[in-house]
Amino acid sequence: MTTGGGPDLEISRAWLVDPAAGREGPGEIVVRDGILTAVTWLSGADADGIGPEGVVVAPGFIDLHTHLREPGNEDAETVASGLAAAAHGGFTTICAMPNTSPALDEPSVYVRIMGAADASGSPVELLAHGAVTVGRAGEQLAAMGELADVGVVGFSDDGSPVRSAPVFRAALAYAGALGLPIVEHAEESSLTKDAEANDGYVATVLGLRGWPVAAELTAVARALAILGDVVLDEPGARLHLTHVSTAVSLDLIRLARERGLPVTCDVTPHHFAMSDDWVAGARRWAWEAVDGTGIARDPWADGALVAPPYSTSVRVNPPLRAAEDAVACLTAVADGVADAIATDHAPHTEVDKAVEFGAAATGISGLETALGVALAAVDADRLPLLRAIEALTVGPARVLGDRTRRAGSVGLVEGAPADLVVFDRTERWTVTTDALLSRGKNTPLLGMDLAGRVLLTMAAGRIAYEAPDA
Numbered sequence: 001m002t003t004g005g006g007p008d009l010e011i012s013r014a015w016l017v018d019p020a021a022g023r024e025g026p027g028e029i030v031v032r033d034g035i036l037t038a039v040t041w042l043s044g045a046d047a048d049g050i051g052p053e054g055v056v057v058a059p060g061f062i063d064l065h066t067h068l069r070e071p072g073n074e075d076a077e078t079v080a081s082g083l084a085a086a087a088h089g090g091f092t093t094i095c096a097m098p099n100t101s102p103a104l105d106e107p108s109v110y111v112r113i114m115g116a117a118d119a120s121g122s123p124v125e126l127l128a129h130g131a132v133t134v135g136r137a138g139e140q141l142a143a144m145g146e147l148a149d150v151g152v153v154g155f156s157d158d159g160s161p162v163r164s165a166p167v168f169r170a171a172l173a174y175a176g177a178l179g180l181p182i183v184e185h186a187e188e189s190s191l192t193k194d195a196e197a198n199d200g201y202v203a204t205v206l207g208l209r210g211w212p213v214a215a216e217l218t219a220v221a222r223a224l225a226i227l228g229d230v231v232l233d234e235p236g237a238r239l240h241l242t243h244v245s246t247a248v249s250l251d252l253i254r255l256a257r258e259r260g261l262p263v264t265c266d267v268t269p270h271h272f273a274m275s276d277d278w279v280a281g282a283r284r285w286a287w288e289a290v291d292g293t294g295i296a297r298d299p300w301a302d303g304a305l306v307a308p309p310y311s312t313s314v315r316v317n318p319p320l321r322a323a324e325d326a327v328a329c330l331t332a333v334a335d336g337v338a339d340a341i342a343t344d345h346a347p348h349t350e351v352d353k354a355v356e357f358g359a360a361a362t363g364i365s366g367l368e369t370a371l372g373v374a375l376a377a378v379d380a381d382r383l384p385l386l387r388a389i390e391a392l393t394v395g396p397a398r399v400l401g402d403r404t405r406r407a408g409s410v411g412l413v414e415g416a417p418a419d420l421v422v423f424d425r426t427e428r429w430t431v432t433t434d435a436l437l438s439r440g441k442n443t444p445l446l447g448m449d450l451a452g453r454v455l456l457t458m459a460a461g462r463i464a465y466e467a468p469d470a
């Protein structure tokens, strides 16, 4: 099937989704030598029987928030295994977070991981955020100018917030002058010391120490207040709040945007689809865990518990919240307050999770299940398909500005190298340790079926992933 410089491909009678054009419908695509040469929208009798519930072709996804564990913890993930997982999940661009060991706080670490990406042979585009502070210690600004020169797409101390408010203020101004966003993990750490699970009914019943909503809300408020101050001096300042998990934080962000502040945000699939009743052992989607008035139901009274409690696979930072908060996160994706769905892919070794709940490493391996979780919301009529794809493509591209080769043209663009994902919504697949290409097998979805098996991912005109039997 390969000729010349790249692969050839023809897909007829599929459902095309082109969020850049705000369009979806029946169509066909042709790829020649890796170039998307024809995108044909079908109508009338030609379109008969083609619907959005079958084979879908969409632009390749962009993840703003991926943890690769190289350098420092290659047992959990390497650059190569992370890129393979990305392609399996339909992602053609990912942004690595800088909390490696050593941290990506100076150019040599950036050069090292980009070298690993080249050596992997993967066509998936690897971008990276640089650390805000030296060693992510929160005290002294990293060499932000040098990091910008080598090509970082933003700055973040993720894993932690930027601890000091004056340092955060200086970082916003400096990054703004460089044309880059600060990607903030909003957590007031003084309120989360020894915290284990979302502060609420489930944590109380399980005897876990509470992780308050206020820890996120106060950090979001601090960040927005400082942003409002900084933009007066540095109009280029931009703030991106990542993995927002609570309704009140989203309310505050909505208000800030209405007032014109340059703030964007993302939510994760686990925060919009899972709630803290998963810690108790429930495995129902968040929208199934609220009653008709939107109030979280009692998982014990409902008989919703199907797994053992205290599974460390659901220990994550920020924690899985009450179902009302999860539904608010999903609503934010649907109405656009959340610009992007970001995975916060956080692979861990088995040993780092095989401990008691409160001592377990935080995070979920998420690149390969993000699409399936989003489609669960689509199937439940909680999220339009076009909007889900937009939040995986155009939305994150907007946050990145022109820093990806595809930003601004995240669509099915004729004449460009093919950068797309093909998935079949009629096919379900079972999440197993063998099915996941990531070294991180830490997901509470193990054993569950997800819709939308990825058949093919093409990045930069090359095949990044192809299902074995496709």
Ligand SMILES: [Zn+2]
Residues within 6 Å of the ligand: 158, 159, 160, 185, 243, 317, 318
């Ligand atoms: Zn984080």
